[in-house]
Amino acid sequence: xxxxxxxxxxxxxxxxxxxxxxxxxxxxxxxxxxxxxxxxxxxxxxxxxxxxxxxxxxxxxxxxxxxxxxxxxxxxxxxxxxxxxxxxxxxxxxxxxxxxxxxxxxxxxxxxxxxxxxxxxxxxxxxxxxxxxxxxxxxxxxxxxxxxxxxxxxxxxxxxxxxxxxxxxxxxxxxxxxxxxxxxxxxxxxxxxxxxxxxxxxxxxxxxxxxxxxxxxxxxxxxxxxxxxxxxxxxxxxxxxxxxxxxxxxxxxxxxxxxxxxxxxxxxxxxxxxxxxxxxxxxxxxxxxxxxxxxxxxxxxxxxxxxxxxxxxxxxxxxxx
Ligand SMILES: [Zn+2]
Numbered sequence: 457x458x459x460x461x462x463x464x465x466x467x468x469x470x471x472x473x474x475x476x477x478x479x480x481x482x483x484x485x486x487x488x489x490x491x492x493x494x495x496x497x498x499x500x501x502x503x504x505x506x507x508x509x510x511x512x513x514x515x516x517x518x519x520x521x522x523x524x525x526x527x528x529x530x531x532x533x534x535x536x537x538x539x540x541x542x543x544x545x546x547x548x549x550x551x552x553x554x555x556x557x558x559x560x561x562x563x564x565x566x567x568x569x570x571x572x573x574x575x576x577x578x579x580x581x582x583x584x585x586x587x588x589x590x591x592x593x594x595x596x597x598x599x600x601x602x603x604x605x606x607x608x609x610x611x612x613x614x615x616x617x618x619x620x621x622x623x624x625x626x627x628x629x630x631x632x633x634x635x636x637x638x639x640x641x642x643x644x645x646x647x648x649x650x651x652x653x654x655x656x657x658x659x660x661x662x663x664x665x666x667x668x669x670x671x672x673x674x675x676x677x678x679x680x681x682x683x684x685x686x687x688x689x690x691x692x693x694x695x696x697x698x699x700x701x702x703x704x705x706x707x708x709x710x711x712x713x714x715x716x717x718x719x720x721x722x723x724x725x726x727x728x729x730x731x732x733x734x735x736x737x738x739x740x741x742x743x744x745x746x747x748x749x750x751x752x753x754x755x756x757x758x759x760x761x762x763x764x765x766x767x768x769x770x771x772x773x774x775x776x777x
Pocket of ligand 1: 626638640642
C-alpha cells in the first residue's frame with residue numbers, strides 16, 4: 457500500500473481553502489500536506505468565484521508536482537445537485553453562485569474525477585469518517601453558528617436528498633420559534649431560537665442590550681449566564697432546550713448511533729458551552745426522543761476546521777468506488 461492523495465476544496469462565503477490531503481498507507485488520519493487560502497470575494501459574482509476556485513486547484517497541483525491525486529473533492533456553499541455537482545441554489549450571500557456548473561466544468565477543464573457535496577455535508581463526512589463519529593454506523597451532525605445546518609451520514613455515505621438540499625436542520629418547525637421570522641423567509645424555525653445570532657437577539661428583545669452600543673451576540677449572553685445572571689440563564693436555557701427537542705425529533709426519524717454538534721457556537725472556545733446550555737440540550741432531547749433513543753450520545757465534533765476538507769476527500773473517494 458502506498459500513500460493516497462486527494463485535492464480538497466472548501467468553498468465558503470468568505471474564503472476558499474484548497475489542500476492536498478494525504479491518506480497514509482498505514483491507515484492513519486488523512487492530513488493536509490499542502491494548504492492555501494484565498495478570499496472568496498463572493499460579491500464579484502459566480503463566474504469570478506469559479507475562476508478563483510479553478511486557479512486555486514491548478515496552483516495546488518502545480519505546487520506538488522510529485523503528487524498524483526486521485527481526483528478533486530469539493531465541499532461547496534449552497535445546494536449542490538447530487539447528480540452533476542453543479543450549484544443548484546445559493547442565497548444572496550453568494551450572488552450569481554446559483555447555476556454555476558462547478559462539477560461539470562472542472563471535470564472537463566482538469567481531466568480529473570471531481571465530486572462536489574454541500575459544505576455542511578462535507579463537514580459531517582469528515583466527522584463521521586475521522587472525527588468523533590469514526591467507526592459508528594450512523595452519525596447525525598449539526599453545525600450551530602450564525603445559522604444552523606446539518607447532515608446525516610449512514611454507512612459512510614451522506615444523505616444528499618433528491619435536490620441536494622437534505623439536512624437543513626435549522627429550518628424545521630419548532631414550537632419555541634412560533635411567529636419569529638427566519639432568515640429563509642418563513643417563520644417558526646429552529647434557527648430563529650437556537651443559533652448564536654438568535655441567542656443574542658432573544659436577550660435584547662426580552663431584556664435590552666448587554667452593551668447599549670451594539671446588538672448582543674451569543675457570547676455576551678453566555679458570559680452573563682456563566683456569571684450566574686438569571687436573565688441570561690433563561691435565554692441560554694430556552695435556546696439549548698429548543699435545540700435538544702429538535703435533536704430528539706430528528707433522532708425519532710433517523711435513529712443515529714451518535715449525534716455530533718459542531719460549528720462556531722460550539723467551538724468559540726472552551727468556555728462557550730456552559731453547563732446550563734449542555735443540560736438544557738439534554739433536557740430538550742429527553743423531552744422528545746422515544747424510549748429506545750433516550751441514551752443516544754450527544755458528542756462535540758473533534759476535527760473543527762479540517763472536517764470539511766477531510767469530508768470532501770471522502771466524498772471523492774466514495775464517488776470512485
Ligand atoms: Zn427557516
